[in-house]
Amino acid sequence: MADDPTGSRFAQAMFDLARGELPEEVAAHGHRTMLNALAVAVGASHHAAVEIVVGLGLEHGGRPTVKLPGRVEELDGYHAALAIGLAAHVDDYDDTHLQTVIHPGAAALAVSLAVGQWRGASGARVMSAFILACEAQLRVGLALTPRHFQAGWHVTGTSGVIGAAVGAGLLCGLNGEQLADAIGIAASQTVGLRVAHGTMIKAAHPGKAAANGLLAALLAERGFSGPAGGLQAPRGYFEVLTDHACPRALLDGLGERWELSRNTFKPYPSGVVTHPIIDAGLALASQLKPRAEIEAVEVRCHPLVLELTAQPQPSSGLMARFSAPHAVAVALLDGVVGLEQFSDARATDQGVARLRGLVKLIVDERVASDEAIVTVRLADGRELERHVCHARGSLAHPLDDAELDAKVRALVEPVLPGRTDRIVDALYGLPLAADLGLLWDAVTPAAQRRA
């Protein structure tokens, strides 16, 4: 842009926001976002993919300086960011900003915990970096417009690296100019093509974004020069990554209108467009007699369902998260939908596969993306229908505090029994905490301290 030759206005704006007071409502929602991300990371702390990354970090990583939610190991900052970002995203149970389809919590959590711990930052600075890492991602996502995602990019990763550079840069104490350099260096480290969906690396996109952002901040801190012109530079981030950018969205209303406020938490561990379908399936399940024979299932849905979740017979838990037929099948069969319904075992179950085969997805342009109409035809000729206007967890029908608490509890208790309240307290006490000590004590197993 002509009046921003160094592309530093965005960086300077983030820098200024970090030094000011965040509005109470934003801070509160930031807390909820972090709690949700942290709980999900704990829940997935021993996922096979996380085990691999932790193993890599132990063998090839540097001096361990950062703990991992739900685990006994410590890793260096880079590998910790990778592992935490992966854990927070692998179950597809995190958060969604529906307009951009970004899941901002994972990369933001990873970078703020890893760099915050490594640099001994205060709780307030960690919280602020987390919130601004989210906000930066979302604004970048708005600027990229839906065309970027439609073209095949995993915007959670491509925007994630920019948000992570902001978060890492703030926690490293970079000034506005250095932050601009960090952003520019991060722009050359974008991560995420949608071809990766259904594989472990897709889950690692926000983790890799966080690790790359950390690297960008370290380089900028030492004077590594970034490209001139920022994200709007010719042959730069916006020009290359999308056919149709809206760079104004970066700064428009920044500090007054917070995109983070429109971040929602997933009630089910699956692609967000399946959620109204699951809601409908669960409601219908409660009306069905046990062993009711289902002959056909029809789902009227938004076009995105077909685009993102049409896979009729997923062969793994990871893939099942992006299968609307699977989602409605387990909802109808099990009457409850949580992590178990998206396990490898459930994905390959014959009974589930049979019901999946009876599901028909019908795209209806009039149906909104958080809406669905599910009709079940039984062997005895009866037809049951459920119309969900706004899915649980959507902007119109967000999870209330009790529902979020229940989700957090269900994720944390199996890994860290009895610790949920301590984690919640430590998180809410973060703005006054001198460092992350209390939070780590709450979110890592006791075995570590006995050693």
Add this chain to the structure above:
Amino acid sequence: MSTPVTARLAGFACAPLDGSIPREVAHAGRRTIVNALAVGAGAARHPAVEIALRSVELLEPAPRRCVLGRRERLSPQWAAFVNGVAIHVEDYDDTHLASMIHPGAPVVAAALASAEHAGASGQELLEAVLVGAEVALRVGVGIGPEPFDRGWHPTGTIGHLGAAAAAGRLLGLDDRAMRWALGIAVTEAAGLQAALGSMTKALHPGKAASDGVEAALLAARGFTGPSAGIEGRRGLIETTAPNANPELIVRGLGQEWRVLENTFKPYACGIVAHPSIDAAVALREPIAGRSIRAIHASVNPVVLEVMGHAEPTNGLESKFSIHHCIAVGLLDGAAGPDQFRDERVLAADVRALRSIVSVDPEPSFARDRARLRIDLEGDGMFEREVHHATGSRMRPMSDVELARKAETVVRPVLGRRAASLVELAFAVDELKTMGPLVDALLPDEEDLDTALEKTLWS
């Protein structure tokens, strides 16, 4: 459906080569290694390399693997990172014109670190470099110019695939894991041309090399990636080169080797300047001691587009100044890294000569052709036309020229080891382990201490 490109490349990357490599292909691989290791070691003290090294050292990685021209040691991933930066930072590396990729930096950096880690022989290193370069160059050519025209920097983006292939081969990945490694590389392929003119340009191959090593290490442990990352839905081709013909990528795979088209830079700047520099270097002696009134260069129009910076104020800018390139060619008879240092750029003799250079576009000239005319004070004129620049496909650098380039660029850093590094690298396939090569890449501290002493006491 369409050609299973990723699977074919993965199979090629893993397959034993067993003496089926044509002699000239093996030699192209050796030359690629000589050139990359030499320019990388030569750049060991470049500010960008220092910063990259210091940054990753903060993570305190286990100090195992070689950093070119330095005593420090890093983990394989970070050694590949710093070395990738070093090989590319002076624009003195290699060029594959058809794909616009500089394969040495991402591929050799990833290969060296992986070879050390795996305890590989020189022959295995050579094969990995050949395979990695081939994967990168074939994808680069096969996907066509769309991504480059869009603004992607293929040394960074496609470099990721070459690095993953080389690293994966050395780590012994099977077919399936190699497909995952390539898929991980695809989803991490990055690098924007906006970075040109900043240190971030050199980051691109460094990141490609380190991500490639990491991808291979992950895949070896069972970390999955997409199996058809290149040609699959929402994959590399669909997102960055939708008009590409995937079949081109694998046509003649294993029989025709793109790596034969890799050329080495005789000068530390973009290749479009090289014919002009050749002409200037050739005219240095004839015009020595004479007073020059004017210098006229006739060049392919692209030269003015990418190298039109008439009055550079620092080293980085000077690499984009054909005026500067011609001036140092005439004055120093060279255009190596020293000719693009800040001090040389600002020196009075260089500034004076730069100011009398005028450049005219000659649309009929190919990119490796240029003509230089020097008008002397009074009567007298010298002219030189170069039809094929040194290092171009039609006039590649000979082994002797490459050896001389390599020895010259490493001598300030490796000192007495300069000759032995070049000798070892030219015979890399005879090495049983990386040990001797790594030793030859150590800096000559005695020379360094002497230089420091001189500074302190002067």
